[in-house]
Amino acid sequence: MMTDPYVGRFAPSPTGPLHIGSLLTAVASYVDARSHGGRWLLRMEDIDPPREMAGAADSILETVHHYGLHWDGEVLFQSRQQERYEAAVQQLLASGDAFYCTCSRRQIQELSGSSTYPGTCRGCRQPPDQPFAVRLQVEDRDIRFEDGLQGSVHCNLQQQGGDFVIKRKEGLYAYHLAVVLDDAMQGITHVVRGCDLLDSTFSHWHLQTVMGLPHPHYTHLPVIVNDEGQKLSKQTFAQPVPKAEPWPYLLYCLQALGQTPPDSLRGASAACILQWACEHWQLQRVPHQRSIAQQTLHHPAS
Ligand SMILES: [Zn+2]
Numbered sequence: 146m147m148t149d150p151y152v153g154r155f156a157p158s159p160t161g162p163l164h165i166g167s168l169l170t171a172v173a174s175y176v177d178a179r180s181h182g183g184r185w186l187l188r189m190e191d192i193d194p195p196r197e198m199a200g201a202a203d204s205i206l207e208t209v210h211h212y213g214l215h216w217d218g219e220v221l222f223q224s225r226q227q228e229r230y231e232a233a234v235q236q237l238l239a240s241g242d243a244f245y246c247t248c249s250r251r252q253i254q255e256l257s258g259s260s261t262y263p264g265t266c267r268g269c270r271q272p273p274d275q276p277f278a279v280r281l282q283v284e285d286r287d288i289r290f291e292d293g294l295q296g297s298v299h300c301n302l303q304q305q306g307g308d309f310v311i312k313r314k315e316g317l318y319a320y321h322l323a324v325v326l327d328d329a330m331q332g333i334t335h336v337v338r339g340c341d342l343l344d345s346t347f348s349h350w351h352l353q354t355v356m357g358l359p360h361p362h363y364t365h366l367p368v369i370v371n372d373e374g375q376k377l378s379k380q381t382f383a384q385p386v387p388k389a390e391p392w393p394y395l396l397y398c399l400q401a402l403g404q405t406p407p408d409s410l411r412g413a414s415a416a417c418i419l420q421w422a423c424e425h426w427q428l429q430r431v432p433h434q435r436s437i438a439q440q441t442l443h444h445p446a447s
Contacts, residue, residue: 151183162385213415262307293364
């Protein structure tokens with residue numbers, strides 16, 4: 146049977162060691178790709194040095210490998226892609242889709258009464274002689290797409306956030322720009338990631354439309370939240386995934402994803418568990434919700 150090519154990816158930011166929430170995303174995107182006979186790429190989203198932690202990129206790669214999640218090809222480091230990002234910014238400025246903006250956060254707040262950008266600098270087509278960001282103009286209409294798990298989702302970017310930054314005042318390239326350009330360059334067809342990024346996806350969708358790039362198929366997974374309802378992250382003191390035996394954590398992720406690994410996989414190798422997962426993967430068994438409470442899951446070490 147011929148199927149369309151599938152190219153998936155896992156794209157962590159090196160802000161800290163891999164925690165269980167990121168492992169869950171990695172497992173889901175890996176298994177979804179492999180169960181479709183697809184490729185699975187790894188991209189390090191290291192374009193925000195102030196938020197990064199020394200050694201985190203290496204630690205994440207080691208952990209992903211230790212858990213049997215073997216990626217295809219070379220890891221793409223976004224920190225080495227700046228020329229491509231700059232070329233895209235210049236192209237969007239030249240086409241009139243982007244503009245220069247000198248507004249401060251406080252000015253935006255005062256003008257719009259919220260953090261939504263009111264379009265103040267839309268006419269600014271020449272580089273100002275003070276520090277500036279570059280923003281992409283959005284439209285006052287609904288962007289709508291069918292998510293692999295969350296169903297039909299939609300958002301009006303003009304009302305929710307407004308024209309968004311693609312290059313920051315400090316000269317750093319925005320996450321939205323880098324992700325869209327790299328997904329296109331790497332030929333990504335399927336993006337499987339946490340629901341915490343669902344809002345960002347509408348910005349990505351708009352940027353893809355403006356640049357004439359294909360829209361990948363998106364699936365947003367529920368994120369694991371702690372007792373206070375917060376997503377697990379370095380800020381909420383999520384524990385790093387230990388580089389011990391992988392099986393308890395892999396089985397934990399599969400159970401959180403609604404799969405039903407048999408007890409006989411307890412103590413099995415990572416390769417064995419992932420093979421079972423790829424053969425039995427049913428995306429539609431993943432809870433169709435935005436979050437999963439951590440306390441409803443068995444602790445991996447128990
Ligand atoms: Zn402005």
